[in-house]
Amino acid sequence: MRLSEGVEWGIHCATLLAVVPPERTLSAARLAEYHGVPAPYLTKHLQALVRAGVLDSVPGPRGGFRLVRPAADLTVLDVVEAIDGVDPSFTCTEIRRRGPTRLPAREYGVPCSIHVVMDRADAAWRAELQAVSIADLVREVVQRAPARALEKGIGWMQEVLA
Amino acid sequence: MRLSEGVEWGIHCATLLAVVPPERTLSAARLAEYHGVPAPYLTKHLQALVRAGVLDSVPGPRGGFRLVRPAADLTVLDVVEAIDGVDPSFTCTEIRRRGPTRLPAREYGVPCSIHVVMDRADAAWRAELQAVSIADLVREVVQRAPARALEKGIGWMQEVLA
Numbered sequence: 001m002r003l004s005e006g007v008e009w010g011i012h013c014a015t016l017l018a019v020v021p022p023e024r025t026l027s028a029a030r031l032a033e034y035h036g037v038p039a040p041y042l043t044k045h046l047q048a049l050v051r052a053g054v055l056d057s058v059p060g061p062r063g064g065f066r067l068v069r070p071a072a073d074l075t076v077l078d079v080v081e082a083i084d085g086v087d088p089s090f091t092c093t094e095i096r097r098r099g100p101t102r103l104p105a106r107e108y109g110v111p112c113s114i115h116v117v118m119d120r121a122d123a124a125w126r127a128e129l130q131a132v133s134i135a136d137l138v139r140e141v142v143q144r145a146p147a148r149a150l151e152k153g154i155g156w157m158q159e160v161l162a
Numbered sequence: 163m164r165l166s167e168g169v170e171w172g173i174h175c176a177t178l179l180a181v182v183p184p185e186r187t188l189s190a191a192r193l194a195e196y197h198g199v200p201a202p203y204l205t206k207h208l209q210a211l212v213r214a215g216v217l218d219s220v221p222g223p224r225g226g227f228r229l230v231r232p233a234a235d236l237t238v239l240d241v242v243e244a245i246d247g248v249d250p251s252f253t254c255t256e257i258r259r260r261g262p263t264r265l266p267a268r269e270y271g272v273p274c275s276i277h278v279v280m281d282r283a284d285a286a287w288r289a290e291l292q293a294v295s296i297a298d299l300v301r302e303v304v305q306r307a308p309a310r311a312l313e314k315g316i317g318w319m320q321e322v323l324a
Contacts, residue, residue: 008254027262103311113306132279152262
C-alpha cells in the first residue's frame, strides 16, 4: 500500500500556499522551484488539486494557484484524496461468493466480515488525516522547522511576491 | 493507495485455515478451489505468508499449509503485512531539504511535520488491523455468513479431510 509521490508534493504545496497573502498566488514554476521538484510533473498534481476543489487556478500574467478557502477549512485528507483518489484501499472482490460454498448473490445479506474490518481500518486512516487542517500543518511547520529554513522561506516569498 | 488482491485472498485463507483441525493442513490446490481463485497465483501469496511466519508449509503427500500458531494469536495485520509489506504507506522524500530553503542535513533536528501526520495515520490503520485476530474473524464470519454457505463449507471441509 503506497501513496504516490504526488501526495507529498501536494501537501507541501498546500502548506506553502496557506501562507501566501490573500488575493496573491504562486505559479506552478514557483511552487516547483520552492520544493525542488520538476514543474511539468508537479503541474499534473496541481491540476488534480484544482479538479478536486482544493486549489483555485487564477489565469493571467499574475495568475497562479491559491487555496480555495482558508487553510483552517482544508484538511490533509482533502489534499490526499485529491491526488490519490477516494477509493478505499481494500477492494473486496467477493471471493466468498466463489468456490464450493457459493450461493446466489441475494443470499448474502450483510457485507463480508473481512471487508468490514478492512474498511474500518481505512476509515481510521482517513479520520486521522481529516483531523489535521492545513492551518494546523502550518503551525506545526513554523514550530518545528529549523529557524534558518523559515527565514530563507520568508525571504524567498517576499522576493517572489514583490 | 491500493492493497493488492493477494491481501483479500490471504485473509480468507488464514480464516479458513483457522478452522482446520490441529495437525491437519490444506494444500494450495484445495485453498484455491475453496476460494475459486487460480492456484499458481495463490501459491505465491501462500509462500509470502510462510516467509513472514504466518503459515507453516508441511511437506509430503498429506502436506499443505496451516497456521503457525493459534488463530487468537495471529492478527489481520500479520496477514496484511506478510503480503503487502511493512513499509509505511507514505514515503517522505524530504523535499523540505530541496529548493531555496535547504540547509545542511544536520540542521533538521526533527522529522518533517507532514511526515509525522502521515505516519500517524498509517499507525492508526495498522492499529485497527492489529486489534482483530484471525479468531475474531472466524467468529464474525460464523455469525454473519449465510447459514447455507456455512453448511456447504463444513461439508466441503469434512470431505477434504476425510
